[in-house]
Amino acid sequence: MAASKKVITREEWEKKLNDVKIRKEDMNKLVMNFLVTEGFVEAAEKFRKESGTEHIDLATITDRMAVKKAVQSGNVEDAIEKVNDLNPEILDTNPQLYFHLQQQRLIELIRNGKIEEALEFAQEELAPRGEENQSFLEDLERTVALLAFEDVSNCPVGELLDISQRLKTASEVNAAILTSQSHEKDPKLPSLLKMLIWAQNQLDEKAAYPHIKDLSSAKLEDPVI
Amino acid sequence: MTTPSVETLPSDSILDRLTSSDSEIKLKAIREVKNQIIGNRTKNLSYINLGAVPAVAAALSDSDSATNLIVQAAAALGSFACGVDAGVSAVLEAGAFPHLIRLLSSSEEKVVDAASRSLRMIYQSKLAPKYDFFKQENMQFLLSLLDSENENLTVLGAGIVIHSCETSAEQSILCYAGALEKLTSLLDGSLSQLDASLDSLAAIVKNNPEAGSKFVELDSGRALSSVIELTKDRYPQTKLLACLCLICLLGDSGQVGDEASFAFSRLIAEKEDLQKVAFDANAIDKFHGFLQKHPLKPKRLEGMFLALADLCAKLECCRSSFLSSEVLNLVVDALTHDDASVRTAACICLRSVSRSFKNLNAGRFMNERIVFPLVQLLSDLSTSVQVAALAAISNIVVDFMPHKSTFMQCGGVKELVQLTKAMDSSLRLNAVRALRNMLFLTDKMCKEVIFVELTASSMASLICDPESCVQVQALALVRNFVDGCVYSVEYAFAEDGIILDAVGKQLRKSSKVEIGIQGLYVLSNIASGNEFHKEAVMQLLFPQAENGSQSFFNQFLQSNDNHLRAAAIWVITNLTFPESPGAFGRIVNLRSLGIVSQIKKMFNDSCMDVKLRARIALGQIITFGDG
Numbered sequence: 001m002a003a004s005k006k007v008i009t010r011e012e013w014e015k016k017l018n019d020v021k022i023r024k025e026d027m028n029k030l031v032m033n034f035l036v037t038e039g040f041v042e043a044a045e046k047f048r049k050e051s052g053t054e055h056i057d058l059a060t061i062t063d064r065m066a067v068k069k070a071v072q073s074g075n076v077e078d079a080i081e082k083v084n085d086l087n088p089e090i091l092d093t094n095p096q097l098y099f100h101l102q103q104q105r106l107i108e109l110i111r112n113g114k115i116e117e118a119l120e121f122a123q124e125e126l127a128p129r130g131e132e133n134q135s136f137l138e139d140l141e142r143t144v145a146l147l148a149f150e151d152v153s154n155c156p157v158g159e160l161l162d163i164s165q166r167l168k169t170a171s172e173v174n175a176a177i178l179t180s181q182s183h184e185k186d187p188k189l190p191s192l193l194k195m196l197i198w199a200q201n202q203l204d205e206k207a208a209y210p211h212i213k214d215l216s217s218a219k220l221e222d223p224v225i
Numbered sequence: 226m227t228t229p230s231v232e233t234l235p236s237d238s239i240l241d242r243l244t245s246s247d248s249e250i251k252l253k254a255i256r257e258v259k260n261q262i263i264g265n266r267t268k269n270l271s272y273i274n275l276g277a278v279p280a281v282a283a284a285l286s287d288s289d290s291a292t293n294l295i296v297q298a299a300a301a302l303g304s305f306a307c308g309v310d311a312g313v314s315a316v317l318e319a320g321a322f323p324h325l326i327r328l329l330s331s332s333e334e335k336v337v338d339a340a341s342r343s344l345r346m347i348y349q350s351k352l353a354p355k356y357d358f359f360k361q362e363n364m365q366f367l368l369s370l371l372d373s374e375n376e377n378l379t380v381l382g383a384g385i386v387i388h389s390c391e392t393s394a395e396q397s398i399l400c401y402a403g404a405l406e407k408l409t410s411l412l413d414g415s416l417s418q419l420d421a422s423l424d425s426l427a428a429i430v431k432n433n434p435e436a437g438s439k440f441v442e443l444d445s446g447r448a449l450s451s452v453i454e455l456t457k458d459r460y461p462q463t464k465l466l467a468c469l470c471l472i473c474l475l476g477d478s479g480q481v482g483d484e485a486s487f488a489f490s491r492l493i494a495e496k497e498d499l500q501k502v503a504f505d506a507n508a509i510d511k512f513h514g515f516l517q518k519h520p521l522k523p524k525r526l527e528g529m530f531l532a533l534a535d536l537c538a539k540l541e542c543c544r545s546s547f548l549s550s551e552v553l554n555l556v557v558d559a560l561t562h563d564d565a566s567v568r569t570a571a572c573i574c575l576r577s578v579s580r581s582f583k584n585l586n587a588g589r590f591m592n593e594r595i596v597f598p599l600v601q602l603l604s605d606l607s608t609s610v611q612v613a614a615l616a617a618i619s620n621i622v623v624d625f626m627p628h629k630s631t632f633m634q635c636g637g638v639k640e641l642v643q644l645t646k647a648m649d650s651s652l653r654l655n656a657v658r659a660l661r662n663m664l665f666l667t668d669k670m671c672k673e674v675i676f677v678e679l680t681a682s683s684m685a686s687l688i689c690d691p692e693s694c695v696q697v698q699a700l701a702l703v704r705n706f707v708d709g710c711v712y713s714v715e716y717a718f719a720e721d722g723i724i725l726d727a728v729g730k731q732l733r734k735s736s737k738v739e740i741g742i743q744g745l746y747v748l749s750n751i752a753s754g755n756e757f758h759k760e761a762v763m764q765l766l767f768p769q770a771e772n773g774s775q776s777f778f779n780q781f782l783q784s785n786d787n788h789l790r791a792a793a794i795w796v797i798t799n800l801t802f803p804e805s806p807g808a809f810g811r812i813v814n815l816r817s818l819g820i821v822s823q824i825k826k827m828f829n830d831s832c833m834d835v836k837l838r839a840r841i842a843l844g845q846i847i848t849f850g851d852g
Contacts, residue, residue: 081256084263088300089342091264092307098264128267182415 007223008209014220028053030188037178037187039065064177071170076105083173090180097176099129099136103143104169107160110146118147239272243280252294255281259301269305273315278305282319285328296339299325303343306350313350322347322354329370329378341377348384356389364402371407376418379411383421390428396436399429405440409448412455423455423467449484467492472506486528494535500543503536509546512536516555523564530556530570534577544581548589553578560598565607572602572613579620590621591631600632603640608649615644615655622663629663629671638663642678650692657687657698664705672706672713681719688727693737700728700743707750714754717747722761725751729765733777738786745781745792752799756807759800763811766796767818782823787832794838797824801845809849821846 008016032053035044041061047053063086070079080101083090091098102125109118122144130137142157149155159165175185193215200211210220242254258277262269272278284290284298302321305312316322325347328340347353357363370382386408390399399405408429411422430436441449455467471489493499512529515521521529533552537543547553556578559571579590590596599621602614618641622632632638641663644656660675684706687699703724706716717725732744752762766778781793797820800811815821824846827839 080263081260084260084300087342088259088263088304089307092304095264125265128265132266179416182417 006207010210013210034187034189068170068174072166074108087180090176100169255297263304273311278315279319282321285324292333296335299339299343303346306346313352338377341381345381345384348388356385358395358398380417380421383425386425387428393433396429396433400436400439412451483524486532490532490535497539500540504543513550513552523567527566527570530574534574537577544578565610568610569613572617576617576620596632597635600635600637612651615659619659619662638678654695661702681723685723685727697739704747711754714751714758717751741789742792749795790835798842803845803848812846
């Protein structure tokens with residue numbers, strides 16, 4: 001029932017918003033948190049210089065990005081070695097991540113047509129993981145199924161060869177490294193925007209007010225009465 | 226697990242390369258082994274069997290080894306020891322342990338990191354050598370680890386405490402040396418520092434009241450409040466450790482014990498997983514022990530009873546353990562405690578334990594020792610005590626025959642009826658609920674006693690109580706009254722049918738689903754009686770002047786609520802029971818009112834229960850011909 005809602009005009013709304021004070025340093029920290037978590041090393045370095053905002057050791061971002069990039073370009077073995085140099089505990093204590101990296105290695109072998117090597121690798125490296133943990137078996141079977149098809153790109157498990165599978169594995173490694181560095185694995189900004197949308201939805205039930213629809217421009221839309 | 230054969234390893238002799246005099250080859254080989262075994266248990270065991278550990282360990286003792294070689298070797302040894310006891314013993318046998326300790330003092334940060342990580346892995350195993358805290362230089366070294374700026378060193382220090390602090394003498398010397406202060410400061414650190422700190426604090430204060438009070442006095446109680454704060458942490462592992470830390474502190478005789486039990490109770494409330502953890506940590510036995518220490522301050526007793534109540538809220542294993550110990554007696558004794566909050570907490574505890582169906586069935590709670598003081602509490606001066614006592618009684622009276630007489634002999638019914646007339650609505654609500662539960666599957670004698678005491682007119686006014694939650698309970702109470710044989714149904718017709726009128730009024734007036742459901746089940750029970758009873762229900766549902774398709778009953782049949790539709794069909798099923806002489810006449814009526822066609826629409830209802838009920842009703846209706 002729109003008729004019974006309280007209406008807040010643009011002027012009133014902007015006046016209310018003006019009363020809210022946000023500290024510049026907080027904004028800068030949020031931006032820095034975003035750049036660091038997402039791995040924009042150079043941007044983070046520039047931003048640090050220009051804004052004077054503190055940051056974590058940039059070398060760790062560089063290492064983390066190198067690992068991510070290696071997975072994204074299919075050099076999984078290289079990525080594993082880099083992770084182990086960074087902190088051996090990451091893969092020693094995270095069997096699921098370890099399995100997913102080995103699975104990605106198998107996928108890359110199949111992509112490159114190295115069928116014999118792939119078979120050997122599946123037997124020696126992946127089969128024992130499936131024995132250790134039943135929950136890996138399904139993924140393992142799906143991956144090995146790639147070997148059964150002549151035209152892998154058009155088979156039922158073809159999506160494993162998609163670039164999205166690499167990205168998925170890469171972001172899993174990225175998150176694990178962040179956690180090992182006691183860093184949140186997600187940036188704060190998206191959560192703030194989620195909260196904004198949630199709060200707007202709550203308020204929508206009670207009032208008509210200038211609403212932000214387009215997050216990228218954060219433009220205030222006139223209230224619909 | 227099967228041990229894989231050595232043949233699966235690289236064919237060129239890795240052992241030769243590991244011990245090569247060419248440091249480049251050696252470095253490559255060690256790094257290769259490290260990358261092979263990290264995360265891979267099978268490979269790890271293969272290399273251990275092959276004898277790779279002593280070869281790698283040798284690199285640590287060689288004074289010519291370059292930094293990178295030492296880092297790689299230390300990391301590999303850590304991975305050999307990670308979660309694999311065979312690896313731990315191989316590393317220890319190879320004599321690597323003292324070298325790793327020595328490397329902690331290296332000036333190279335990378336070396337320190339790798340060595341401390343490896344030592345941490347070793348200290349996670351029972352096979353690690355016991356750390357002797359009584360040697361002065363050892364204690365100093367440990368404190369320097371905990372004081373370090375390096376995160377890995379602090380976590381290693383905590384790991385040593387977790388591994389080696391077992392006896393109360395060890396706990397005391399750690400306290401005396403100031404380990405608590407240093408460990409507490411790690412609570413503000415990273416996630417791994419936090420976990421290690423909680424774990425090691427628990428090791429020091431466990432079953433040691435002196436250490437416990439020392440912890441509480443730290444930083445004028447700030448350390449304790451951090452631990453309590455951490456029970457709200459979002460990482461389950463941290464919560465768990467904070468929980469165990471609190472259990473350790475419960476035995477403290479100072480203020481900490483008070484705080485700890487309240488925090489503990491907040492922590493485990495509604496969380497079955499944490500209740501299980503607490504149970505596994507022998508929380509109930511611990512409480513039992515603490516409760517036996519006399520005299521206990523009221524605040525302490527209250528906190529422990531509430532904690533016990535939360536522990537027993539869901540898990541039958543907790544309740545059994547509670548009942549098999551002497552805790553029940555201690556709680557019952559507390560029903561007559563001078564302090565009202567203690568009396569309330571004891572009642573809440575009894576309510577929680579008496580959720581045990583098995584023990585209710587065995588009549589565990591229906592004895593004078595428990596019931597008499599509970600009934601006394603019904604006239605307590607404090608409303609919260611009264612409400613808590615009512616809630617406990619509500620559970621206990623579900624107890625089956627023949628134990629109910631105990632409750633009546635103690636004067637319980639009179640007290641309950643008195644409270645149904647209280648000004649405070651929570652008292653009325655809980656009193657009516659207790660009576661309702663008492664009437665559940667009871668006998669004629671019990672019903673008679675309650676009816677005489679409560680009276681039909683009071684029941685009618687409770688059905689029309691200003692609070693809808695009381696109305697629901699009152700209707701449920703009447704539903705239990707008229708459940709069973711024909712003599713039960715007669716209760717609804719006492720005092721010129723004043724109860725039935727009230728039910729009809731509520732059904733017409735109220736929009737609350739729960740009221741509709743309870744009201745319809747009252748009618749359904751009445752409709753299971755004789756001809757006279759059935760006709761009275763017909764008359765109530767479909768007065769002559771009303772058009773059937775607009776009747777409130779038709780609205781119920783079309784409700785979105787599954788339970789409400791099911792209840793409505795139950796009434797029709799009982800009204801159309803084929804053996805009863807008036808069934809045909811009633812079916813003709815129901816047809817003309819459009820009720821039968823409405824039920825036909827429910828032949829394939831989305832709710833299984835409704836569908837089944839509708840089919841049974843239609844089956845009965847069709848025995849008299851279809852239209």
